[in-house]
Amino acid sequence: MVSAGNSSGRLASNRAAAPYAKVKQFVKDQLAGGRWAPGALMPSEAELVAQFGVSRMTANRALRELQNEGLVDRVQGVGTFAAQLHSVSSTLTIRDLHSEIVERGHRHHAQVHIAREERATDALAQRLGISDGATVFHTLIVHHENDVPLQCEDRYVNPACAPGYLDVDFSRTTPTQYLLEVAPLWEAQYSIEASAATAEESRLLGIDAGEPCLVLVRRTVSRGVPVTIARMVHPGSLYQIDGKFKP
Amino acid sequence: MVSAGNSSGRLASNRAAAPYAKVKQFVKDQLAGGRWAPGALMPSEAELVAQFGVSRMTANRALRELQNEGLVDRVQGVGTFAAQLHSVSSTLTIRDLHSEIVERGHRHHAQVHIAREERATDALAQRLGISDGATVFHTLIVHHENDVPLQCEDRYVNPACAPGYLDVDFSRTTPTQYLLEVAPLWEAQYSIEASAATAEESRLLGIDAGEPCLVLVRRTVSRGVPVTIARMVHPGSLYQIDGKFKP
DNA sequence: CAGTGGTCTAGACCACTGA
DNA sequence: CAGTGGTCTAGACCACTGA
Numbered sequence: 387m388v389s390a391g392n393s394s395g396r397l398a399s400n401r402a403a404a405p406y407a408k409v410k411q412f413v414k415d416q417l418a419g420g421r422w423a424p425g426a427l428m429p430s431e432a433e434l435v436a437q438f439g440v441s442r443m444t445a446n447r448a449l450r451e452l453q454n455e456g457l458v459d460r461v462q463g464v465g466t467f468a469a470q471l472h473s474v475s476s477t478l479t480i481r482d483l484h485s486e487i488v489e490r491g492h493r494h495h496a497q498v499h500i501a502r503e504e505r506a507t508d509a510l511a512q513r514l515g516i517s518d519g520a521t522v523f524h525t526l527i528v529h530h531e532n533d534v535p536l537q538c539e540d541r542y543v544n545p546a547c548a549p550g551y552l553d554v555d556f557s558r559t560t561p562t563q564y565l566l567e568v569a570p571l572w573e574a575q576y577s578i579e580a581s582a583a584t585a586e587e588s589r590l591l592g593i594d595a596g597e598p599c600l601v602l603v604r605r606t607v608s609r610g611v612p613v614t615i616a617r618m619v620h621p622g623s624l625y626q627i628d629g630k631f632k633p
Numbered sequence: 634m635v636s637a638g639n640s641s642g643r644l645a646s647n648r649a650a651a652p653y654a655k656v657k658q659f660v661k662d663q664l665a666g667g668r669w670a671p672g673a674l675m676p677s678e679a680e681l682v683a684q685f686g687v688s689r690m691t692a693n694r695a696l697r698e699l700q701n702e703g704l705v706d707r708v709q710g711v712g713t714f715a716a717q718l719h720s721v722s723s724t725l726t727i728r729d730l731h732s733e734i735v736e737r738g739h740r741h742h743a744q745v746h747i748a749r750e751e752r753a754t755d756a757l758a759q760r761l762g763i764s765d766g767a768t769v770f771h772t773l774i775v776h777h778e779n780d781v782p783l784q785c786e787d788r789y790v791n792p793a794c795a796p797g798y799l800d801v802d803f804s805r806t807t808p809t810q811y812l813l814e815v816a817p818l819w820e821a822q823y824s825i826e827a828s829a830a831t832a833e834e835s836r837l838l839g840i841d842a843g844e845p846c847l848v849l850v851r852r853t854v855s856r857g858v859p860v861t862i863a864r865m866v867h868p869g870s871l872y873q874i875d876g877k878f879k880p
Numbered sequence: 881c882a883g884t885g886g887t888c889t890a891g892a893c894c895a896c897t898g899a
Numbered sequence: 900c901a902g903t904g905g906t907c908t909a910g911a912c913c914a915c916t917g918a
Contacts, residue, residue, distance in 0.1 A: 404906060418856060424817050430884065441908045443690075446885080454701070462885045463915035471817055478725035478876065570671045570718055574878040580827035580847040580869030598845035598869070600827040609665060622827030622845070629725065631821040651887060677903065688889045693904080709904045710896030 405440050410448035412438075417457060422468040428458060430465060478629055480576065480604070482562045483539075487531045495533065498556050499590065500526035506542070513605065514544045515612040523551045525561060528590050535591045536624055541616040547608060561616070569608035576604040580622065587619050598622035652687045657695035659685075664704060669715040675705060677712060725876055727823065727851070729809045730786075734778045742780065745803050746837065747773035753789070760852065761791045762859040770798045772808060775837050782838045783871055788863040794855060808863070816855035823851040827869065834866050845869035 403411070413428070422428050429437070434445035449466055452458045459467045487494040506514065506522045514522060523543040528535050541561055543551050548568045554561075579601050588595040602618040650658070660675070669675050676684070681692035696713055699705045706714045734741040753761065753769045761769060770790040775782050788808055790798050795815045801808075826848050835842040849865040 406906075420817075420856065432883080441910090443887095443909090444907065446887090447906095449885090460885065461916085463883080463917080465884060465916095468817075471813065471819075566718060567671075570667075570715075572718070575875070576877070577873045577875045578825060578847070579873035580845040580867075582845050582869075596843070598827040598829050600825070600847075609667065620827075622829075626824045626826035628822070628824045630823070653887075679902080688891090690890090690906095691888065693906085694887090696904090707904065708897085710898080710902080712897095712903060 405438065406444045406447040406451075409434055409438050409440060409445055410451055413448060413452060414457065417452075417468060424468050424470045426468050428466045428468055478627070480574075480602070482560055482566075483529050483537055484560045484563065487529075487536075490531075492532045493530075495530040496557050496560065497528045497530065498525065499528065500524055501552055501556065503545075503552070510542060510615070513612065513615055514542065516544060516546070521545055523548070525551075525556065526590075527556055527561070529560075534624065536620060538587050538590045538619040539616060540619075541614060543614045544612055547611060547613045561614075565606070565614055569606075569613045572606045572608040572613060574604055574606045576602060578602055578627070583619065583621075591619070591621055593621050593623075600625050600627070652685065653691045653694040653698075656681055656685050656687060656692055657698055660695060660699060661704065664699075664715060671715050671717045673715050675713045675715055725874070727821075727849070729807055729813075730776050730784055731807045731810065734776075734783075737778075739779045740777075742777040743804050743807065744775045744777065745772065746775065747771055748799055748803065750792075750799070757789055757862070760859065760862055761789065763791060763793070768792055770795070772798075772803065773837075774803055774808070776807075781871065783867060785834050785837045785866040786863060787866075788861060790861045791859055794858060794860045808861070812853070812861055816853075816860045819853045819855040819860060821851055821853045823849060825849055825874070830866065830868075838866070838868055840868050840870075847872050847874070 413434075416422070417428075431442050431445040431449060434440070434448070435442050438445070449458060449460065453460050453466075456471075457469050459469050461467070484494050484496075502524055503521050504524045505519050506516060508518055510522065511518050511520060516522070523545055525539070525541050525543070527539045527541075529537040529539060539561065543561075543565070545551070548565060550568075551561075551564070554564050580598055581601050582596045583591065583593055583599050585595050587599065588597060591599075593599075600620045600622055602620075603616070604618070605615045606613045660681075663669070664675075678689050678692040678696060681687070681695070682689050685692070696705060696707065700707050700713075703718075704716050706716050708714070731741045731743075749771055750768050751771045752766050753763060755765055757769065758765050758767060763769070770792055772786070772788050772790070774786045774788075776784040776786060786808065790808075790812070792798070795812060797815075798808075798811070801811050827845055828848050829843045830838065830840055830846050832842050834846065835844060838846075840846075847867045847869050849867075850863070851865070852862045853860045
């Protein structure tokens with residue numbers, strides 16, 4: 387399962403909250419209570435300084451963090467305003483499937499159908515930033531949760547980024563885990579869509595052809611070099627992405 | 634279309650970058666260049682102070698912001714470490730469909746099929762936090778992009794939060810727009826799944842029954858009070874959610 | 881011009897960690 | 900114990916805005 391959420395709250399500790407945190411929470415509570423309509427002028431740093439007896443840097447940090455969280459808009463020379471909240475945002479985290487399954491207390495099992503070198507098609511070579519007809523690594527793995535097929539992972543890897551990719555034992559390590567080690571700090575583009583299972587996918591996932599599937603396509607780039615493109619297909623009846631948004 | 638992304642870069646301005654921003658960018662570049670393996674010890678604040686000739690507060694802000702972005706882990710009494718990047722995150726923004734369509738330069742048109750009061754079922758009453766058998770507002774609207782049906786929006790609204798809901802002209806204002814005005818600053822839970830179009834959905838969307846659809850279910854809460862539950866069904870062939878992640 | 885936010889400094893006290 | 904990060908302060912200079 388893909389989990390999402392945003393980390394807003396500080397750790398609850400026995401120590402007294404820091405002054406900047408108190409100011410921030412105060413403003414946040416008032417905001418949540420409707421004290422200021424969206425777009426309304428809020429207290430200036432100077433007012434918070436007077437009200438809480440803190441230094442300006444402390445008031446500034448409180449408001450700056452609220453700005454980073456999208457709760458207020460600040461304009462130099464003008465003031466701080468309650469944000470409009472035109473949109474609902476959430477941090478979406480795409481995690482390693484193995485960890486997800488294990489965290490649920492379930493068994494994960496990967497079945498490797500393909501793990502080999504191939505010549506890249508032109509389209510693929512372009513998306514992976516390699517030359518036409520060059521070699522790519524290709525794996526096709528079906529992941530099971532408690533022996534139920536949950537994800538069919540069709541992945542291409544740029545050999546320059548992970549030369550040892552095909553030597554990995556994918557019944558013990560997922561491609562995601564391995565690639566995160568080899569190529570840390572990456573960018574990713576993804577898309578989420580619904581589409582019908584192809585004949586092959588339906589066979590691998592043990593569902594009927596044409597059944598609705600949730601498909602995640604992800605392309606990752608590490609230090610400017612494309613690393614991998616993966617297409618992850620899940621039976622619509624078994625997999626959903628959950629998330630929440632909380633200011 | 635749902636768009637996603639994260640705002641990492643500062644506005645490019647003609648003014649010189651602030652010292653904290655320089656330090657931050659320097660560390661970020663080194664991190665991206667692989668200077669420190671995940672988990673490796675990074676420069677302390679004191680070292681950055683010496684290296685850049687800035688005050689500790691300035692170095693602290695740079696590292697603190699990198700920590701908030703998930704790029705480094707800091708442990709009091711120990712040091713600053715390159716983050717493991719176990720997961721790939723992205724800000725997912727669920728926007729108002731009308732704005733999305735208009736931004737693409739296309740025409741939006743909404744067809745209202747249902748807009749009435751109903752008695753809530755028990756399950757619905759519970760999810761909306763109202764008493765059993767109480768009245769709810771129900772709308773069923775199909776949104777078109779350039780006259781192609783794109784979304785079937787089945788929505789229930791807590792009358793206490795939006796008494797004037799049924800008076801809105803939904804051919805001119807979307808429920809999302811209206812509710813954001815009436816009930817600002819809210820929490821939301823959502824799920825994204827793939828499922829087959831029901832008979833009614835297929836009729837409303839002009840697709841075959843059983844076709845894969847991308848379904849978004851969203852429940853929103855304003856100031857602790859449940860406001861609305863919406864189920865938005867999109868033909869899988871027309872709609873996908875795109876996003877990117879960039880540290 | 882007064883008021884606003886953006887940022888920096890030099891110093892401070894503290895809690896925490898590991899040798 | 901020395902080194903680390905967490906935080907605060909009192910003051911400063913600046914850019915920007917709108918009256």
